[in-house]
Amino acid sequence: MSRVYNFSAGPSMLPVEVLERAQKEMLDCAGSGQSVMEMSHRSKEYQAIIDEAEATLREIMNIPDNYKVLFLQGGASTQFAMIPLNLGNKNKVADYVITGQWAKKAYQEGQRYLEAHAIASSADKTFSYLPEVDKSMLTPGADFVHITYNNTIYGTHFNTMPDFGDAVVVADMSSSILSEEVDVSKFGMIYAGAQKNMGPAGVTVVIIREDLLGNAMDITPTMLKYDTHSENGSMYNTPPTYAIYIVKMVCEWIKNMGGIKVMHEKNVKKAELLYNFLDNSKMFKGTVVPEDRSLMNVPFVTDSEELNAKFIAEAKAKGFVNLKGHRSVGGMRASIYNAMPIEGVEALVAFMKEFEANN
Numbered sequence: 001m002s003r004v005y006n007f008s009a010g011p012s013m014l015p016v017e018v019l020e021r022a023q024k025e026m027l028d029c030a031g032s033g034q035s036v037m038e039m040s041h042r043s044k045e046y047q048a049i050i051d052e053a054e055a056t057l058r059e060i061m062n063i064p065d066n067y068k069v070l071f072l073q074g075g076a077s078t079q080f081a082m083i084p085l086n087l088g089n090k091n092k093v094a095d096y097v098i099t100g101q102w103a104k105k106a107y108q109e110g111q112r113y114l115e116a117h118a119i120a121s122s123a124d125k126t127f128s129y130l131p132e133v134d135k136s137m138l139t140p141g142a143d144f145v146h147i148t149y150n151n152t153i154y155g156t157h158f159n160t161m162p163d164f165g166d167a168v169v170v171a172d173m174s175s176s177i178l179s180e181e182v183d184v185s186k187f188g189m190i191y192a193g194a195q196k197n198m199g200p201a202g203v204t205v206v207i208i209r210e211d212l213l214g215n216a217m218d219i220t221p222t223m224l225k226y227d228t229h230s231e232n233g234s235m236y237n238t239p240p241t242y243a244i245y246i247v248k249m250v251c252e253w254i255k256n257m258g259g260i261k262v263m264h265e266k267n268v269k270k271a272e273l274l275y276n277f278l279d280n281s282k283m284f285k286g287t288v289v290p291e292d293r294s295l296m297n298v299p300f301v302t303d304s305e306e307l308n309a310k311f312i313a314e315a316k317a318k319g320f321v322n323l324k325g326h327r328s329v330g331g332m333r334a335s336i337y338n339a340m341p342i343e344g345v346e347a348l349v350a351f352m353k354e355f356e357a358n359n
């Protein structure tokens with residue numbers, strides 16, 4: 001069996017070491033005589049797993065004690081509703097920075113529950129850059145400002161954190177969490193669907209400052225209140241037990257390599273390889289302005305649709321899969337998350353060079 005290099009934007013590659021350990025523990029996890037999938041979420045065996053997942057995540061991300069870590073379901077998309085319902089109940093006003101489709105979906109969901117302001121947007125240039133934003137643009141009395149920290153579809157990333165002063169900043173980090181060091185204390189809340197960079201689909205991680213809890217709108221369904229999950233250790237109902245178990249092992253994998261700082265250095269090396277090639281190629285070019293480029297998602301194009309299609313097909317035949325760009329933008333996109341080894345990027349660049357020479 002040979003594994004492909006999977007450049008999918010998500011669900012995406014997982015570290016081989018994690019998959020192998022899951023395989024080893026499939027029938028009998030830690031002497032329990034059961035698969036994690038078969039365990040009661042109320043058992044002491046499972047409690048140890050979720051506790052370890054949280055503790056390791058807290059350790060590698062350096063999460064301050066006054067933040068809760070929640071393991072939820074419904075994907076990052078459910079957060080688009082939970083955020084305004086839970087955090088927007090003081091003045092029922094919130095600001096959104098529109099940097100792509102996910103940001104726009106968050107904003108549109110916000111509009112259902114409060115007065116949502118789009119304070120800046122990069123829609124004018126197909127989200128190929130990030131708009132300048134700072135505290136002077138915030139709506140007075142806004143309960144929070146929402147940003148998409150890494151824009152998965154367009155390949156942009158806030159390489160410098162905007163200065164929002166004392167505002168409550170809520171960040172969608174679905175496609176960049178664990179890829180770089182982040183000062184959690186600068187955010188009111190961080191959230192991420194796990195299937196990009198943390199584990200399999202099915203669990204969404206929320207990191208929320210404690211003082212933001214306890215003020216949900218009356219209409220908020222019980223399951224959509226952060227309080228419900230916070231007060232019950234993410235065990236109000238059955239959590240996505242197996243997905244959390246994988247997240248735990250992914251966090252341990254990062255910890256064992258030396259932490260997020262080391263992970264980030266590897267990610268910089270991988271991204272540089274690809275961007276350097278794109279900047280020097282006569283056939284391929286990146287679509288994002290250099291200062292806002294993402295380390296995780298690298299969109300690129302040739303100047304012909306036909307050549308794009310040929311490239312994607314030939315790449316696939318060589319074991320480089322899921323290089324097709326998002327259906328809304330076309331072209332190509334290489335998602336090179338934490339679990340993509342540098343060998344995968346080197347091999348891709350070598351293939352692109354060869355393709356360029358032959359075409």
Ligand SMILES: *Cc1c(COP(=O)(O)O)cnc(C)c1O
Nearest residue numbers: 075076077102152172174175193
């Ligand atoms: C994938 C993604 C989402 C949607 O995640 P789901 O878990 O599928 O709901 C939201 N935001 C960003 C930045 C994403 O990359």
